[in-house]
Every structure is written in C-alpha cells, then in structure tokens.
Amino acid sequence: MKTSWATYAGLAARRHAISPDGGRMAIATGGFFQVMEKGEGAGMTGWKLHVSVAPKDVGAAWDVLYPFLEERGIALAKVAMPDTARKLGNPNHPQAGKMITVYADETPRPWAEIAACMEGILHDAGIRPGPEVAGEAKLFASRYTTFRNDLDAAGRYVKAEAKAIEKYEPSPFCGRRS
16 A cells, blocks of 8 residues: 655654655655655755646645656655645745656656656656746646756756756756756
8 A cells, every 4th residue: 555645744843754665765854755765865966847837736746756756666756744845935035836846867768758657657647747947947738747857067066056057967857958
C-alpha cells in the first residue's frame, strides 16, 4: 500500500521520518517532504524539474505522480508541505510555483518523455496549474513543468537568484542547452 501525501502531512506533524514503501523514506524538512530511497542522494547532477500546481492540488498531484516516478526508478523528489504550498501559491513569492521537485540523477533516462507523461497525468487527473516558476526554462508548451541546473561548471552549488542564464552542460530534459 502506498503512503499518500495526506499521510505524510499527519506524520510530519508528529515529526516522524517514515518508510512508506519499504525502501523509501520521507523526511519533513524545510517545509517539504523529501522522498528518497534509503541511502540515496549521491550522484545527483544538479538538474531538476519543478512542477507547479495549484496549492490545494499539491496532495492530489503528488498522489498521482509518485507511483509514476517510483515505477521509473526516480530516487529523489520533494513535495511542499501544506503551509509551504500555500506560500508558494502566491505568484509574488520568490520561490512561487515550486510545489514538487524531481531531481535528475546520473542514470540516463528519457527525461523529456517522463516530463510529457507527467504533464498528461496531471491534466488527466484534473490538477490545476500553479503560478509560473520564474527564471527557469519551460519544457515544450508545458502548463506545469520547468527545469534548471543548480551546479556551475566546476560542480559547485549556485543559488538560483545568483545564477547566470548560461547552463553548463546539455539539459537531460530536452537534449539542448536551456
């Protein structure tokens, strides 16, 4: 049985780390549920997809996307907690729209296809798009997803607000520089 976003919310209120699916765990941290395979986190590339949905739809969006991501072996993602989702629903917030983040690891994957499937899953589930994520590239004519890289050419973390537009490697999401 899968653990839903609502279950994460209840457990987070009691400050528990959980292992809902055997090898996965969810940790409440910084206003998000960080969901990962146990021991995962190394080998991240810096590339990430942000999914923007209406604040009231975050739980439903996660519940339809999580099984899809798990089936594809995507090991690391995070989803906004209820209070954070409300804040990120304000288009004037500096992090507006970043309700769900999917991290790209070093495993070659058909990311453009994965993002397109995510788009279809959200649309078919009646999930409403959220505010636009500022400063990121859009995939195709997406109503939900944007992407960016958090690492510079030397592999150092660069804060989004300090970033130049330039990207340092071809995007795994569309095979071109963003």
